[in-house]
Amino acid sequence: MKTQTPGTAAGTNATQLKRVLGTPSLTMFGLVYMVPLTVFTTYGLVTVSTGGRVAAAYIVTLVAMLFTARSYARMAGAYPLAGSAYVYTQRTFGPETGFLVGWALMLDYLFLPMVNYLVIGIYLNVAIPAIPAAVWVLVCIALVTVLNIVGITSVNRTNLVLIAAQAIFVVVFIVFTIAAMNGQAIDIMAPFRGDGSEAAGSAGALMGGAAILCLSFLGFDAVSTLAEEAKDAERTVPKAIMIVTLAAGVIFVLLSWLAQVAHKSTQFADPDSAATEVMTAVGGTFLATLFTACYVAGALGSALTSQASVARILYSMGRDGVLPKPIFGRLNERFKSPATATLVVSAVSLLALVVDLAFIISVVSFGALIAFTFVNLSVIKHFYFDRQERATAWQHVNNGLLPLIGVALTVWLWTSLTPTTFAAGGLWVLLGAVVLAIVTKGFRQRAPMLDLKES
Numbered sequence: 482m483k484t485q486t487p488g489t490a491a492g493t494n495a496t497q498l499k500r501v502l503g504t505p506s507l508t509m510f511g512l513v514y515m516v517p518l519t520v521f522t523t524y525g526l527v528t529v530s531t532g533g534r535v536a537a538a539y540i541v542t543l544v545a546m547l548f549t550a551r552s553y554a555r556m557a558g559a560y561p562l563a564g565s566a567y568v569y570t571q572r573t574f575g576p577e578t579g580f581l582v583g584w585a586l587m588l589d590y591l592f593l594p595m596v597n598y599l600v601i602g603i604y605l606n607v608a609i610p611a612i613p614a615a616v617w618v619l620v621c622i623a624l625v626t627v628l629n630i631v632g633i634t635s636v637n638r639t640n641l642v643l644i645a646a647q648a649i650f651v652v653v654f655i656v657f658t659i660a661a662m663n664g665q666a667i668d669i670m671a672p673f674r675g676d677g678s679e680a681a682g683s684a685g686a687l688m689g690g691a692a693i694l695c696l697s698f699l700g701f702d703a704v705s706t707l708a709e710e711a712k713d714a715e716r717t718v719p720k721a722i723m724i725v726t727l728a729a730g731v732i733f734v735l736l737s738w739l740a741q742v743a744h745k746s747t748q749f750a751d752p753d754s755a756a757t758e759v760m761t762a763v764g765g766t767f768l769a770t771l772f773t774a775c776y777v778a779g780a781l782g783s784a785l786t787s788q789a790s791v792a793r794i795l796y797s798m799g800r801d802g803v804l805p806k807p808i809f810g811r812l813n814e815r816f817k818s819p820a821t822a823t824l825v826v827s828a829v830s831l832l833a834l835v836v837d838l839a840f841i842i843s844v845v846s847f848g849a850l851i852a853f854t855f856v857n858l859s860v861i862k863h864f865y866f867d868r869q870e871r872a873t874a875w876q877h878v879n880n881g882l883l884p885l886i887g888v889a890l891t892v893w894l895w896t897s898l899t900p901t902t903f904a905a906g907g908l909w910v911l912l913g914a915v916v917l918a919i920v921t922k923g924f925r926q927r928a929p930m931l932d933l934k935e936s
Contacts, residue, residue: 502710504717504724509644511704511725513786516779517647519697520736521772522600525755526839531690532681533747535737536672538690543730545691545894546698548887549853550726552860554719557705559863561714565705566852567794573859573867576928577917580803582855583794584913586702588906589848590791591829592841593699597784598622598833599841601777603754608773618833625784626827629792630813630820643782650775651736657764658743672741688897695846695853695894697733699787701726702852706790753838788826795822803920803928840905843898847906850895857887 502510516522520539527535556569566586571579601621602614675681701722708714744762749755756776760769796819799809813820864870864880871877898906921928 500710500712500714502707502717503712504721507704507707507711507717507721508724508728509641510707510786511701511721512729513644513779513782515697515699515701515703515725515729516597516783517644517651517729517732517736518772518776518779519783520733521740521756521759521776522596522780523693523696523842524737524740524759525749525752526842527690527693528741528747528755529749529752530680530693531686532675532678532683533671533741533745534673534675534681534687534690535694535741536734537675538687538694539697539730539733539737541687541691542694542698542894543726543734545887545890546695546701546726546730546853548883549857549891550698550701550722552857552884552887553701553705554722555860556856556863557708557718557722558715561708561711561718562797565702565790565794566856567797569859569863570855573863574855576801576803577921577924578855580798580917580920580928581910581913582852583798583803584916585848585851585906585910587791587794587848588909589699589845589852590787590794591826592845592848593696593787594625594784594791594826594830595833595836596696596838596841596845597780597787598830599836599838600753601780601784602833603838604757604773604777607754607757608770615834621781621784622827622830622833625781625788626823628785629788629823630818631816643778646775646778650771651732653771654736654760654763654768655739657768658739661743661763667742669742671745672738676745676747678747685897688894689899692846692850692894692897693842694733695849696842698726698729699845699849701729702849703786703790706793788823788830791826792819792822795819795825801928840901843902844905844909847895847898847902848909850891850898851906851910853891854888854895857884857891860884861888 520535524535527538531538553565553569560568560572562568567579567583569579570582573579598618598621602618605617606612606614680686704721704725705718708718711717740756740759740763744759746758746762749758756772757769760772764771795804795809796812798804799806799811799822802810804810808825809819809822811821812818861881861884865876870880917928918924
């Protein structure tokens with residue numbers, strides 16, 4: 482079955498997104514979305530909860546994410562459409578299941594911009610105490626909204642500048658940490674063994690930390706949401722997904738290992754802004770100031786890309802008729818971008834003025850892990866059962882065993898989240914079920930589903 486950009490079946494390009502992104506641009510989008518410096522967003526929280534085993538927790542998460550990223554890459558090749566896990570599950574398990582997975586994924590994307598706005602406010606307030614964090618949050622929301630309405634090309638150009646700033650800081654940080662360790666007795670296994678506390682000896686604490694760190698790997702999923710704006714999407718999107726996941730994972734492990742070896746403390750005055758303590762200890766005021774500038778730039782880039790992604794998911798669901806089409810299923814005529822959906826995301830992001838960082842990070846991971854699980858399951862159903870690609874030993878492994886391992890790993894991480902997170906996430910999924918019941922008139926009708934056949 483051939484796929485098409487929605488809108489051609491009706492004989493019009495009115496709802497067609499512009500295909501302008503190649504593999505480098507998609508990879509850049511994913512890396513900016515993930516923010517290489519996002520390792521420091523959760524560094525304090527995970528250091529405390531795992532007894533100083535952030536690097537070890539990142540390795541656990543990376544292994545799980547490589548299996549899942551591979552499944553995303555395969556499904557992106559099968560269905561090169563905007564909508565990510567929502568589309569893959571919808572096409573494989575049906576529109577109702579697809580809606581609920583898309584709803585869970587929306588929790589992930591809707592709240593991720595809030596994480597970025599929160600950390601921008603926290604760190605800029607530490608740097609400039611005279612200006613309240615709320616002021617920084619409001620300014621950033623306004624800026625990101627304007628850039629996203631103008632269109633994906635402006636976002637892509639901004640990404641190049643932001644990723645360059647982070648790359649420069651990574652190099653400077655590595656130099657300073659090596660200098661700080663010079664002449665000291667270095668325990669290279671400390672970031673994997675921990676500080677000797679009860680948390681450091683707990684497998685549950687390690688898995689709980691790894692589950693929170695799923696937040697850091699959302700960039701590969703974001704790449705798939707731009708499939709309808711990618712050139713040769715069947716080839717470029719899967720390639721970018723795998724590059725982004727592996728490259729970011731290596732960066733996360735390296736930076737967290739260096740931070741823990743250079744600054745051995747596992748207790749901080751404020752875990753939310755622990756990176757400032759690390760930078761000051763390693764490189765003094767200069768490194769702390771440089772970090773704040775580059776980190777805020779990276780968080781701003783992540784806010785740009787995360788808002789772009791969720792707006793396109795809302796657009797995809799609105800275009801299908803699952804959400805109100807007049808609001809979500811239309812593109813701005815001038816900029817060819819989902820402007821109304823972008824404004825809705827901005828309104829939700831205002832919650833960054835009142836929410837707690839640790840809670841939001843856990844909720845984002847909750848939504849992400851549900852989506853990851855179903856994408857792995859989609860590979861099994863689509864290739865192994867529906868297309869019956871299981872004639873050879875490799876096909877059994879490729880279409881059955883590998884995605885099944887991905888399912889097991891993501892479920893394991895998912896069940897490591899806190900009861901409070903499950904309560905909040907469960908309420909969100911329940912709300913999604915209510916919306917689905919309304920759309921399907923009490924489940925008497927099937928949820929709308931986009932036709933993928935050529936006219």
